[in-house]
Amino acid sequence: MQLEHVDPMVAAEEASLVLREAWPPPALHYTADYLRWQLGFPGPAPRAVLAREGGEPAGFIGVAPRRFRFGGAVSAGYVLSFVSVRPKFQGQGLASRLYSELLAGLRASGLPIVVFVEARSAPAQRVLFKAVEAAELKLKRLATCQNHGFVPRASAAPTRAVARPAGAVGDVLAAIAACGDERVLWSAPDAAQLEHSLRDPRPRRLLLVEEAGRSVGAAAVFLSEIATARGIDRVATLDALFLPEPTADRLAAVLRAASEAFSGEAAAPVVSAPNLAIVPQDQLRPAGARATGATFDAFVVHPGDGPWLDAEVTNLEVV
DSSP states (O other), rough: EEEEEEOOTTTTTHHHHHHHHHOOOOOOOOOOOHHHHHHHHHHSOEEEEEETTTTEEEEEEEEEEEEEEETTEEEEEEEEEEEOOGGGTTTTTHHHHHHHHHHHHOOGGGGOOEEEEEEEOOOHHHHHHHOOOHHHHHHEEOEEEEEEEEEOOOOOOOOOOOEEEESSSHHHHHHHHHOOOOTTEOOOOOHHHHHHHHHSSSSEEEEEEEETOOOOOOEEEEEEEEEETEEEEEEEEEEEEEOOOHHHHHHHHOOOOHHHHTTTSSSOOOESSOTTTTTTTTGTTTTTTEEEEEEEEEEEEEEEGGGGOOOOOEEEOOO
16 A cells, blocks of 8 residues: 555545545535645645555545634644545555554644544544654644534524625625634634635635624535435535624524525525534524534644644534
8 A cells, every 4th residue: 555645636536536435425525626625725735645556546635724813823724634545445544544644744834733533433533643642743622513403494583683695705804803712713714715715616605794783703604515325415504603702693693594595506495504613502502503413523733832722612614
């Protein structure tokens, strides 16, 4: 088995093949165009490792550029994702080798890395922990991200808050800058990253949240493509939530706007929300959010003792 550091843009077709075979339906539809977009965000160079056996792609892992803010400090960083091994190559310790190869190469960057791992997958978590230790990195567990679903109800009371499509990227940047909860490792995209996000090959919208005529937050929503046994389902998804002072009313406004954003394109007016960790638990049900079975544990990995290791939760999208 050969492991090679590759240009993710060049290796996107092979990576797409690995990912689509590795995750049985229902699973995210990992097209090559989606991978090129996700790994092509402005920022530090994306990194990826591709495993091949006899020239045939066997496994893949990569990190995509992001920006974070914590305690007033802003840093470029990465989100680690796409860890996948094709079924016929599983059971050989390849995922562990992919993690180790990638993290060893990232240590010198000095940048924070956020990783999401399925909460119910103890073997996957052990692989991550072992690779982090071998690379001599520091790891901090953040709050678990529980996926929630939302179904709009005609009988729901009107919200005081309103979520509407953003008129300009600058308006969303101002809302993001207002997020100051010091427990949160905030996603902090700049203008270039927000503009790139809108080039998502899937439909995507930026929302502003207003209440009593003033801005109280923002959100990003997109039309997720889910590969199922029947074909491709399209589901409105809340990607990232920027609420400096989250309330049930404000969250409900975002979820309702997301349910209406892709009318005629989504399979149903339901919304999937993979990461609502910044919202207090007692505000979720009043907002209409209901927990589903999908749960992800979030971790921040860092080469040193940076402030990021003091974070308790993140609003970063689950990639």
